[in-house]
Amino acid sequence: MKNIVKRILPEYVVSLIRNLILVKRLYPAYLYDLKRFYRYSGTDGHGDETKLIEKIITKYHIIEKGLTMPSSRLGFGKDVIIGLSSLCLEFSRKYDSKDEQYLHAIGVILEYKRFHEVNNFELNKDIIKAITKIEGLMSISPTQQLSFEKDDFFQYKNSEFLTFSNSRMSVRNFDENEEISQETLDNVLNLAKNAPSACNRQTWRTYIITDKTSVGRVLEAQGGNRGFGHLANKVIIVAGEVGGFASPGERNQVFIDGGIYAMNLLYSLHYYNIGSCILNCSHSVEKDMKMREIIDLKQSEVFIAMIAIGIPPKNFKVAISKRYSIEHTNKYS
Ligand SMILES: Cc1cc2nc3c(=O)[nH]c(=O)nc-3n(C[C@H](O)[C@H](O)[C@H](O)COP(=O)(O)O)c2cc1C
Known part of the structure; x- marks a missing residue:
């Protein structure tokens, strides 16, 4: 027929x-x-507990990042800290005030206040008003973002996996004068390719941006690296080849395999003493098109994420990025 x-x-x-x-x-x-x-999804607001807490996490993490920048700008994040305080008040009215992330958010707000006190900076009165309301909720200690010396940060690269894995964190501070060689990056890529993939199809692709002007253009267009991106030595674009997949059931497989590969790449970078911060490529259609103009991705490829890399300076700070306890995110049956 x-x-x-x-x-x-x-x-x-x-x-x-x-x-x-x-x-x-x-x-x-x-x-x-x-x-x-x-x-x-939270596209239409934060109408339930999950959506509200995810908004709180997103906002407190912006503050955490601000507190750990190479040079934090005093008085930074006015709208974020006021918005975060207001979301925490809403959470306290509606939900369980023992939620780990909610409590951490309050600690971060108090750390923000302490940070400015230590630096003798007078905060804007609207910020003070918002934080005072939070202080009225409960008595809790401020969090303290993490500080490292470069050698200590990488000291566990040859340790057992438990210690090694616990020592990997996103680095948002790099020494501008330190170059990462192609030879080292080849070693990184050879290690990262151990990642599993559906039927071993290995659809990940990377584009390693080395030219300083292009690094700057890509990071500027990405937008989520203010305060540290300008110090990055290179950017690794992690992409995925859609051509490896066929059925409707595999429509998201390129992102799953690409995500697993990206995680392995982060571990590999850490193993080779390279600081890294993975950055989202959650693009709108317009931004995706713009990014494709800058990076010359094949039409059959999609963005998974990008990774800003560099050698950290002698001393630097790292955001806590508190994790939930496993009871919250896992279920046995
Ligand atoms: C897909 C993805 C996108 C991310 N995008 C950004 C980003 O745009 N800017 C940034 O500073 N961090 C970004 N991060 C880093 C997260 O903030 C970080 O991984 C998280 O807080 C956990 O901290 P850790 O990497 O130190 O364990 C991203 C992480 C992932 C996995």
């Missing part, structure tokens, strides 16, 4: 029919995803 249709109809009609059949197979799968994202 197929052959008869092919013989009778012109080539372009056959191609059109083939495309329609393909779209008909893919459409329900994407619609299925769209409905879930539309219904349950």
